[in-house]
Amino acid sequence: MNAPRDPAEPMQPRTRLARMRARLAHGVPPEDPAGRKNFLLLIQLRWLAAAGQVASIAIVSLFLGITLPVVPMVGVILALVLLNIASHLRLRLRFGVSNLELFAALLFDVAGLTAQLYLSGGATNPFTSLYLLQVTLGAVLLKPWSSVALVLLTVMCFAELTTAYRPLAFVEQEGLGLMSLHIVGMLVCFALNAALLVVFVTRISHNIRERDTRLADLRQQAAEEDHIVRMGLLASGAAHELGTPLSTLSIILGDWRRMPALTANPELTDEIEAMEAEVRRCKSIVTHILMSAGEARGLEAGMTTMHRFLDGLAADWHATRPGAGLRYENSFDRDMPIVSESTLRQVVFNVLDNAYEVSPDRLLLHAARVGDKLRLRIEDRGPGFDPAILGALGRPYQSTKGRLGGGLGLFLVFNVVRKLGGNVRAENLPGGGAAVELTLPLDALSIEEEGR
Numbered sequence: 001m002n003a004p005r006d007p008a009e010p011m012q013p014r015t016r017l018a019r020m021r022a023r024l025a026h027g028v029p030p031e032d033p034a035g036r037k038n039f040l041l042l043i044q045l046r047w048l049a050a051a052g053q054v055a056s057i058a059i060v061s062l063f064l065g066i067t068l069p070v071v072p073m074v075g076v077i078l079a080l081v082l083l084n085i086a087s088h089l090r091l092r093l094r095f096g097v098s099n100l101e102l103f104a105a106l107l108f109d110v111a112g113l114t115a116q117l118y119l120s121g122g123a124t125n126p127f128t129s130l131y132l133l134q135v136t137l138g139a140v141l142l143k144p145w146s147s148v149a150l151v152l153l154t155v156m157c158f159a160e161l162t163t164a165y166r167p168l169a170f171v172e173q174e175g176l177g178l179m180s181l182h183i184v185g186m187l188v189c190f191a192l193n194a195a196l197l198v199v200f201v202t203r204i205s206h207n208i209r210e211r212d213t214r215l216a217d218l219r220q221q222a223a224e225e226d227h228i229v230r231m232g233l234l235a236s237g238a239a240h241e242l243g244t245p246l247s248t249l250s251i252i253l254g255d256w257r258r259m260p261a262l263t264a265n266p267e268l269t270d271e272i273e274a275m276e277a278e279v280r281r282c283k284s285i286v287t288h289i290l291m292s293a294g295e296a297r298g299l300e301a302g303m304t305t306m307h308r309f310l311d312g313l314a315a316d317w318h319a320t321r322p323g324a325g326l327r328y329e330n331s332f333d334r335d336m337p338i339v340s341e342s343t344l345r346q347v348v349f350n351v352l353d354n355a356y357e358v359s360p361d362r363l364l365l366h367a368a369r370v371g372d373k374l375r376l377r378i379e380d381r382g383p384g385f386d387p388a389i390l391g392a393l394g395r396p397y398q399s400t401k402g403r404l405g406g407g408l409g410l411f412l413v414f415n416v417v418r419k420l421g422g423n424v425r426a427e428n429l430p431g432g433g434a435a436v437e438l439t440l441p442l443d444a445l446s447i448e449e450e451g452r
Contacts, residue, residue, distance in 0.1 A: 045200060
């Protein structure tokens with residue numbers, strides 16, 4: 001049980017990024033969709049098996065004149081239907097499907113097939129080869145120990161069916177030769193086995209390839225995040241080291257403003273004011289670095305609205321670049337309460353800084369709502385991206401500036417936006433210049449109360 005929250009303590013808003021960090025901090029692994037997809041395939045196969053058994057019972061009883069124990073056989077089919085309903089309910093739970101669950105599902109299928117074979121001739125039933133379908137699926141889906149256990153179990157079931165079964169009473173039709181009822185049943189079973197194996201093994205293999213691709217992407221993201229952590233530690237350490245000399249400079253400039261020999265010269269006074277403004281700007285940058293690293297007071301993000309957040313973001317950046325020709329357009333249709341996410345703010349600042357370096361006089365920041373997503377588009381009139389660089393954007397040290405260590409800004413942009421569930425797109429404009437478009441779902445900035 002969760003500890004009760006102090007009523008005097010205000011609920012803190014958390015964004016999607018914060019919720020994901022909390023899940024990882026508590027050891028909750030990301031969901032693997034491959035197991036769920038394979039479990040769903042077994043459910044679909046069970047529906048096909050139930051439908052096929054109903055059709056087989058009807059054909060054998062009505063057209064071939066063979067007497068079957070219909071009531072217990074229908075009971076087995078109803079048990080499979082109930083199992084499928086329970087399996088669908090299980091899939092509603094947002095947890096990955098384990099190897100043990102897949103193993104149990106195949107065991108139930110083997111049990112259902114064994115019960116039907118027992119009621120319809122045992123090992124003499126030509127549909128005994130359907131065991132091979134379960135064994136093949138187990139070899140593809142399960143871990144080695146469970147697939148071996150499944151093989152042993154099916155062999156034991158088949159062996160038991162050679163002695164324990166309810167025999168079928170029917171009259172063998174004369175003159176059919178190879179086309180006897182048993183041979184026809186074997187042919188139908190072979191065709192059914194082959195078709196189901198091709199369909200389901202192909203789909204399972206596709207799910208496994210998707211899982212392997214996803215794991216490769218996760219490994220790449222983990223390597224990139226490790227790189228980001230190292231850079232964050234470096235930035236945090238540098239910010240701490242810069243704090244002392246910046247404070248010293250601020251004190252010295254304050255003393256200069258009180259010295260008559262300097263204040264009597266208007267030109268020196270203007271220069272001192274300019275230097276103080278730059279020192280304050282450096283302090284602000286250091287503060288934002290520490291906040292991004294999680295070391296400032298008041299860590300939790302504040303509640304605001306979308307329009308206030310966007311307008312303040314544009315105003316704050318333009319205040320640090322008063323000479324920039326920034327045109328800000330806010331087309332977000334309806335204001336809404338959000339959490340002021342400092343990481344998103346820093347991301348937009350990084351993109352604007354990159355655009356400002358190549359096009360200080362003509363910049364555009366456009367905010368709009370597209371469905372349930374926020375779209376931020378930054379355009380400049382610089383030389384644009386080199387095609388080789390454009391194809392590798394989002395990777396570290398990919399830059400057109402020719403500086404050692406360049407390209408980390410956009411690398412951070414791509415990773416932060418991806419963590420928020422969005423994406424980044426960059427392109428060269430037909431009339432010259434470049435555009436970087438950030439798109440992220442609105443629920444990434446939505447407010448969630450702790451304790452919900």
